[in-house]
Amino acid sequence: MIASGLPAGGDWIEALLVMVLVTGAFVVTRKDLLSLVSAYQLQSLLLSVIAVSLYLSNGSEMLLYLAVLTVTSKVILIPYAIKKIQKEIKISRDIDFHYLSPMESITAMIFLILLVYGSFTKILRELSPGDLFYLGAVFGISLTLMGMLITFSRKKVITKVIGYLTMENGVLLFSLFLTELPFMIEVLVMIDLFMIVLLAAILSIGVDSSVEEFREKFNAIHIPRLQKRFEHLRKRNGEEA
Amino acid sequence: MLQYYLLAAFAALALTQFLKSHKAMNLVAIAHAIACIAFAACLQYSGAIPVYYLENNLYIDALSTYEIFIAGTIFLLAAVYAGGHAESLIKIGILERKNLKGYYLSFNALLLFTVLAFSSNNLALFWIFAELTTFFTAFLIAILNSKKNIDASLKYIFVTSTAMLFSFIGLILLFALTEKTLGTGTLNWDVLLKNAKTFPAAPLAASFAFMFLGYAAKSGIAPLHTSLPHAYSKAPSAVSAIISAVMLNIGIYGILRIYSITRQNPGSAATCSNLLIAFGILSLFIAAFSMLQQKNLKKLIAFSSTEHAGLMLIGIGIGTPIAIYWTLYHVLAHSLTKALLFLSAGILNRQYDSNKIENIKNALKLQPLASAGLILGSLAIIGIPPAIVFITKFSILVQVAKFSTILLIAVLLLLLLAAAGFALFITAIFTRIDENDVMRRYPTPVRMKIPVIILIILVYGLGLFFPQPLDGALNSIVSGLGF
Amino acid sequence: MLSTAFYVGAALLLLGTVLPLVRIGGDGVMRRIALFFSMLALLVFISFSVFILYTNQQVYLAPYGIAPGLVLSFRIDRLAAFFILLISVVALSASIYSVQYIGHWHGEKRKNILTGLMNLFIAAMLFVVSSANMFAFLFFWEIMSMSSFALVLFEYEKPETRKAGLFYFIMTQLSTLFLTAGFLGLNAVTGSFAIQPADIGTGAAGVVFLALFVGFGIKAGVIPFHKWLPYAHTASPSNISALMSGVMIKVAIYGLMRFTLTVLQPETWWGVLILVAGTLSAILGVIYALKEHDIKRLLAYHSIENIGIILIGFGAYIIFTNNNLPDIAMLCLLGSLFHVLNHAVFKSLLFLTAGSVVYRTGERNIEDMGGLVKRMPYTALFFLVGAVSISGLPPFNGFVSELMIFTALLQSYALVDPFMKVLMLSSLAILALTSALASACFVKAFGITFLAAPRSDNAKNAKEVGKYMLLGPMILAFLCMSLGIFSYQIFAGAGYVLPIPDLLLIGSFLAAAYVLAWFVLKNVSSSAERMGETWGCGILTQTGRNEYTASGYSQPIVRIFSSIYRTKEVREATYFDESKSLFVQGSAEIHLVKFFEEALYLPIARLVNSLSEKVSRLQNWNLDTYLAYVFIAAVLIMVYVGWFI
């Protein structure tokens, strides 16, 4: 159980929360894929630090396990997989923005946080034990929406994957501050997430590039199945042209 | 009982892993589906339901049995169909033989997780299984050799999964809510249903709204339906039938479960009902108008799924016991009819290697059975008697009329437009005659024909003869849900 | 006993539906058996309904629960029996006609499908009028609509058929929509589906009535919902046109009468609405018919006209009833009902004989016919009987029903409300105009089609049709005559002594005068005669090209009513120079503006289309957009959570 009232080191946690949002904003604006992944890593790390801090303030062991789980999956495993795939598809930058430019996204974010704040006032007042938790929950939802912004404003699927992961971090943040789910559920969710992210990332190989790049890339990878798929694609394109 | 089924399912997965020939793998899939149906039938007739497993995390009641039974039936027909269909996909090179294993593994896994999802008591567990079905569905869509398939699969994953994350927010809210009011947090549906009256209304409604968003994506409710037309049209037809006839049910099932909770609480019932009806109307609207302009057969059928999901939402939203009763029957009606449409469309797809309106010619001569299936299926889905959908649609409309006249008129108008969309399309493809066309007849395998014939008989037979045992089952479901 | 008869008839008809479809590629034995079954069934239904009409009893049939709470049940009273009778009679002759008529399509499959669907169509119509509750009514109504839709699409290769079919589909679904709305609204208030007197408030009753009126109006082809009718009746095979025009639109009239009379308590303004709609349909129907040269479309427009006449009678009935004039009201209602029967008989007769003509000449345009009276004498005779009947001339049946309605309207001096009097008189004047125009139109239809010299080779080479295709119309022609001549006795037999002339007497006088004139002249005058050429101002031999054309024939009327036809001129010209003084070439066309299409149907269609285009654009193939929708949905949910909870 999370003790009511402001935990010790509340300011510290507040600062961490702000930093989480900053990493989110970083993901929204950066074009360089590698730094996106790093930002995500940092964000996940910050989350686990928050979990540990919460543990320190109220001593629920579950939070500690959660921190460990987060570090292994989100700071190490998933970024590793993504980086590997990034290498394979040989693109390092996601230049295009759709619907929203980075500045517009940031502006939109400000309003969204306000919206979330307004929407959740009534509900969270009934549920959350204190101001800090309230803030954390609002930031969680806001981070989720920020992740959502990334998924639709960035062109490359791999960036979308990171957006999706950011969303998930938001959900995690929300749950950290509001309540604590059974650990088994958290593990299963993590496995789920991992599978889906992996599938999306693999599939993204097939779409994240122009036709010319596609040819080079797949010749380099020497994956026969992909090659064949490419042939098929070229045939299709030829037909359509 | 569940353990036997799980044993069968794992055996099926293992066997598929080791078997080499297509026929054998297909047989295993068929056997798995039969096991699933048998499982549901045993549950229903042994009187063992409701039953709990895994420390109350799994819970099978009449509704679960009903949904498992529908899923089993559709999977069985799809498996029989896939036997012929996959072979012909291999022949033209769109599916590789070595991917067959993956195809059947996912097929079995999909059924397994569908059954598990329907058996979950814990809503988080349900969420996880639902996400797993999304995963395997996406895999099945992507298994064909085409960039468009990857595209469609990605769309399906992203739209569904991002929406499902919001659902998880709802779950967390619900958990926090129970923690606050009951002392210990729980997501077990039966406990929630029992205690819903004591929950504060506002957070309950909020958690419902968030959970709804995810399941809406799963069941193709507008505006989260967008990935489905792509997914349906690119997936192998057996898979399309499954997505439309089973995956949609998972979403509707989830919504029904959580709605039944909010329904218990007088503070949240009305707001949630309004939300459902609003999204229902929106779905009907978007689907109906999209169908009018449709030039692609499978997309047309896909939009029709959105339309029917909208109708189901309205039925659930009205929330009288009779409305729920008929909505549940509509789930069955829709599944069967939609399966018929997709499986027939699959045969035409093999004939013309296209779903596009302009490529389909002389269909009545080349593929009489598929044409009959498509025409009868279309008539059935727009609710022409004596098809089963007519009965369910009519009965839902009766409840709508009692609820609100304006809603009735809106629903009727939109259903009319949807019907017009079907009529436009169907008349367009079947009246296209080209005497000089020299296209050879695609030799439809018997295994693809049998499911179509069975479905035609079911769709029209059930419209004329209501299976009496179902009456008791549906009534117990409705009362079990607390309506 | 009676219910057994109904079951036997129904079973035979359903067998007739299934049999040809069982051996769909078979050699036609099943088809003939099916047609035989349907004739047998219809004979059963005829005797069944005549018995009920005569004994004035009600028959209830055991209900069938199709699903919990939904029951198909039947009750046949006098009104239902009357409609069963007319459906059966027309269907019987259409079945007889079909024995040969169906033969002219290629492919056993198609012939079998046509036979099966036709029997289903007939069965559905019979069940609609027998239905005892609204669910059953709607159930069979939909089957009726869809089987007829399939039949309209029968010659699906032709683009015009496709268009007609689609149009028909949408209109028929629209009709079902309004009916469903009406029925469900009624059910929502009363909680029952039974077709029985329902006491619901005035306001609710008005709304329900409006919904039902529009629903049935669409199906009956009441202007402005009539547009599907000329298309659908033209596109379908002639035996089906006869059924659709002869009886299907009457089923809608049945529905209107059943629900306004049995279920609701009609108010005066309903009567006014029905009367005005009827008057409008009558006059516009016939005016549009006049300019048609397609014989089946011409007949289709006349169906609109006659539905109008029926509605005038029915509307007047409501008005007179509500003004406490039961005798005049009864005259109206009986006139209206009798016209339902008469129209069914003569319109099917006309469609069947027109079908024979089309069957032999391969033409539907009457400008390419002519001279058929010598080549197809019996068909011509039957068509003439139909033409005289539909023109409302004594002593045939059409005259009697029109006379009843006219007489009733002339008696509107008995009304108190001056507004009602004026309304009735306007209706009367327009009805008179309608019936005169109808006779002009049928002089044209018969004259141009059958008289004078052939206008094309197809017409020249036409032969008389076979005996079955004559027997079917013959029955109807006989009915046209006997229903007219014995009208007074028929009504008296049914217990209604009406202030109408005894046409048996008039008919005998006519026959006597004819014979007398002939006999006298034979004895007092020269009987010398000689054949010669038609006088043509010195042209020695006239050809078909010299004859008056159908367009020429209707030109004076078209010109007089030019404000109703509304023509539109389209001019195009190209010039050498920019100041447009040197003319290169150009064209000018005059089109008839299809008023209802341009003013009502197309704007709606365009609106729906543009909406649908906009909605379709939402689905733009782009994942980003889709995710943006999810985002918007999520934001909306947030707003909802903050705002409404």
Added chain:
Amino acid sequence: MNASFLLYALLNTVLVVLLSPFYMGLIKIVKARAQGRRGPPLLQPYYNLSKLLKKERIYSKNTSAIMRATPYINIAVMLVASLCIPLALIPTPTDGIGNVILFLYMLALAKFFMALSGLDAGGTFGGMGSSREMSISAIIEPITIIAFAALSFSLHTTDFHQMFLERAGATAFLNPGLLLIAIPLFIVLIVETSRVPVDNPETHLELTMVHEAMVLEYSGRDLALMELSHAIKQTLYMAVLINILLPWGLTSELTVAGILIAAAAFALKAGLLSFVTGLVESSMAKMRFFNLPSLFMIAFFFSILTIWLEVFG
């Protein structure tokens, strides 16, 4: 039906057949005199008929049975229609035989077949006449009906026999409403009997003829029948007008003297009406075909005026 009705039928028919050609001739003479000509003998129509009966008939090769049957149908219809309109003796109303609508539609039946026979020969004139005749009859029909409706509004019956009975027994002969109806009835008479300004019975010029064009192909006894029918029709319409407006002498009693007086009175009044008709005809020019609706509107206006008088008065 009884013996007295049969007697009435016989009397009325004989009267109408015998008198009708006379008025045709009378009008011709009046017109001729008005134009300063001598005109044909008074009995010329009778001579014409007997001449025609002796002539042979010529049929076009194109014609069918319609052509042959139409004259008999026409005369039969006219004879039966004459039963609706008692000229002098009003029978006790029976079987609704005096029904206004029956009368109108009997005439329409004749017109229908006449129009068909116009088309039968395949000549252009016949077709044109038939087309024009049907057009005119279509637009005059509502006028006629409204005029009769005005009658039935004034007299509260839809039966000619009853109307005449009422008029014969009426004390006030000059009813203002009925005076108004006289105008439309007169116009209907002009139109239905194909007279100037609607049609010109004297001419055989294709631009102007309507009725004559239809019967152009007839000859011999067929033509005789057609002309006789036409004459009867004229007499019947005149009788309607006369017996409504000037019912003096009309009797419903079956006495020889009464009948004789009534017949004489009718002959006289009809003569007077023929005289007026002739004068009107010779004082007018034929109207353009498409100007006719305006003439009809005048008739319509007066009928409606009568009805207004009844409805609001």
